[in-house]
Amino acid sequence: MKNFKMEEFNEKVLLGEATWWQMEIPSGSVIFGEQKAKMLGYPDTNFKNFSDFTSLVKDEDREKAMEAMRACLAEKNELYEAVYNIKKSNGEYIKFYDLGQVIKREGKNITVIGFVMKVHNNEDIFSQMKEFKEMILSGKPSIVELIANIKKTS
Numbered sequence: 134m135k136n137f138k139m140e141e142f143n144e145k146v147l148l149g150e151a152t153w154w155q156m157e158i159p160s161g162s163v164i165f166g167e168q169k170a171k172m173l174g175y176p177d178t179n180f181k182n183f184s185d186f187t188s189l190v191k192d193e194d195r196e197k198a199m200e201a202m203r204a205c206l207a208e209k210n211e212l213y214e215a216v217y218n219i220k221k222s223n224g225e226y227i228k229f230y231d232l233g234q235v236i237k238r239e240g241k242n243i244t245v246i247g248f249v250m251k252v253h254n255n256e257d258i259f260s261q262m263k264e265f266k267e268m269i270l271s272g273k274p275s276i277v278e279l280i281a282n283i284k285k286t287s
Contacts, residue, residue: 137147142250142265143282151250156183158206158243166284173253174222191218191226198231203222205235206243212266213247216258228252230262234269234276247278 145151152166161182170177173189180186190198194217205213211249218226233247252258270277 138264141249142279145250153246153247153248153284155244155246155280156233157240158245169249172227173219186219189220191220194218202233202245205245208235211270213245214262214266216252227259230258232262232266232269236277246276248276248280 142151148277149168149171152168152172154163154165154169156163161184163180163183164185165177165180167177168230170180177196187195194215198215198217201210201215202213211234213231215231216228217231218228220226228251230252231247232249233238235243235245237244268274269279274282
C-alpha cells in the first residue's frame with residue numbers, strides 16, 4: 134500500500150476534497166475553509182460550533198471520533214485523527230478523514246487546527262497517512278504551515 138504524499142494532498146485541496154478547520158476550547162466555536170460545508174452541501178452559516186458538525190456524524194462513528202479528540206486535548210495523543218461518515222444535506226453519507234493538532238494552550242483555553250479530507254473508498258486511510266502524519270509531527274511542514282498553504286489555494 135502506498136503512503137499518501139504532499140502532492141496528493143495538494144491535489145485534493147485543488148479538487149475541493151480537502152480543507153482546513155480551527156476549533157476553540159472551551160467554547161467549541163469553529164472556523165473552517167468554505168469547502169468543508171460545500172462538501173456536505175450546506176451553507177457555511179450552518180456551522181458555528183463543533184457540535185453542528187458532530188451532530189451530522191453517523192451514530193456508530195461519533196463516539197470514536199469524540200474520544201480521539203478528547204485524547205488529543207488531554208495530551209494522551211499528539212494528534213487528533215479520525216475517520217467517520219457524515220451526513221450530507223441530501224441525506225447521503227460521505228467518509229471523512231480528519232487530522233488535527235493542538236497549537237495553543239493557555240490555561241483552559243485551547244486552539245486546535247487541522248484538516249479534513251474526503252475518502253473515496255474503503256482503503257486503510259490510516260496506513261496511507263502514516264508518512265504524511267510523520268511529516269507533520271516532524272514540523273516539516275508544521276500543521277500551521279500546511280493550513281496556511283490550504284488557505285492560499287482555497
